Amino acid sequence: MESLVVTGPSALEWRDVPSPRLHDDQDALVRPIVSATCDLDRRIVAGGSPFEPPFALGHEAVGEVLEVGDDAGSLAPGDLVVIPWHISCGGCVNCLRGLPGTCSSVPRLASYGTTAGGKWGGLFDEVVRVPWAAHNLVALPATVDPRVAASSADNLTDAFRAVAPVLRADPAASVLVVGGTASLGLLTVLCARTLRAAAVTYADTDAGRLAKAAELGATALALAEYPDRVDGDFDLVVDASANKAGFRCALLSTRPGGTCVIRSIYFGDVPLPYFSLYATGITLVTGPPHATPLVPDVLALIADGSLDPSPILAGPYDCADAVDVLLAPPPGKPQFIRPRIMSDRHADRGAVR
Template identity: 55%
Template sequence: MSEIRSLFYVEPGQVRWRSVPTPVLAADTDALVRPIVSSTCDLDRRIVTGRTPMPGPFALGHEAVGEVVAVGDAAGAAGLRPGDRVVIPWHLSCGTCVHCLARRPANCSATPPLAAYGVPLGGPHGGLFDELVRVPYAATSLVPLPDGLDPAAAVSCSDNLTDAYQGVRDAMAEHPDARVLIVGGTASLGLFAVMFAVALGAGEVTYIDKDPEAVALATRLGAAHVICGRHPERVEGVFEATVDASGSAAGLACALRSTAPGGTCSIRSVYFTDMPFPYFDMYAAGITVCTGLAQITPNVPVVLDLLRTGAVQPGPVYSAPLRFDDAPAVLLDPPRKPVFVR
């Protein structure tokens, strides 16, 4: 076929299918992958409503599990085969530069800065709702799906699931049995963080969000304490580890101020402007702050293993299966975590 369908963000409130040229293998390290299950990142909700500095039009989508359709000679020699089911990381990365070898593929020096599917910041690379995508450096970036694992369960490993794992792991690194505070506000990231905090052995987990449905879900996912309401200046209690998944200035400040002396706050929300920090409170407590892009390729194997064993079960956050054809309408008023099955 000479053209495929690609889901485009056009302008605020407009999402449409467009025909684009069919991707081809451009290097022997490439693979062509057909997304078979796709979802939206929490960021996509802001894109569709025009709340990011990224004007359309551009192809949407950077969370998907796909099936390999074709491979270049080098990718095939490295063991990648047509028919393999794989997680497609949101970021493009070579796997061999200094940053990739240091487990920071989202900062790959061989690709343009912020090169990704579904956003235009590092160039056009298609979106993971497309019928077919070209994956450069495929053998070192794609991650095989374990046998028997439902692709729909792993769909968010491309970004939000692994992002939440990274945030919780970083927050708990110096405090393995920490009392953890998750400051929610995004659609799925905070709820995923609750699951990982429980799975990684947190002493107890507290979740705060003004969305009653999210608070109820957090309880179902293992939070010992929940708070429904606006973010206060700080949450009472001792929290050696905190995670900001709020997407708001008030939530960020709450997470930072609520971190116990000597504790760690992991900022997983994406902010496109400079944010005010409660510096003196942070200075007085002597906390550590972690932030940065979600590094998918080196971290997703651990997430997949937690899914495979049932230690983490994101099903309650996902929607029932939806049709790809319905994506333009669904994305204008999406469920918490829509899952589209091709």
């Protein structure tokens, strides 16, 4: 089969590799039919990560089940499923706590598309093996277009998780999103608006993203550079900047007793303005996005029309064009499609053809 492989900084190629096989009765083989790029993928492709190439790229996708083991629950060939980014067993202490991104049955941060916890393939591959498939795969609702749902495997659910706990407890909470990445900040604005946040401010240095945030209903705050803090009284601040100055800005912009959620990934130590944080007593939330428990909630919002990430998506492009597109990516979240190969058991699922 073909696998999209990172071979070095700004170096990608399709390689012919052995097709995966079922290793266990709980496994499934799945064909990604819509693959989306996470903001992290841009850094990986550019060489801005600690992951040593070569390795397969991609960790957001909707796929078509091709083959299942004897103990894969109700999964069947032809089913359309979201493939969450992380590998998790569903039965360890951390999984039972709702923390599958820290599953203790696999190496820490085991995932598709990186080498952080081993090599599990990438979700641009023609086929991937999904262990503990009944737990790891989430059925796509019949009315949901796979192209709209692909990013629920990571970024879209990550954005939802960043704002949902605070906004469900206090819908009147004021929200600040410190942007800087291609799409995660905008997805966070979208989720906050979906959950009817009373006020959402989006701060960024990029004019295109600021305009998009305004279209999504946020107050757009143009920055020449990230300040120490943004003026205002923000109950919830989300760092989606992937910038150390943006990280500091998010922390110091959170009101006393408020919540600051760090959704950026930093591959090293980041200075912490501890005494300022001590003085305000904010709640700091970080850690990997635990997607699987919340993917059904996100899909339900997509299904009822409340949540539509389409304005932030780019494409779709043919998978064959992935190298060219990803080496010079457009704004937003590029998506790539390949045709289904199973008989269409679910003709009303908006399948990509």
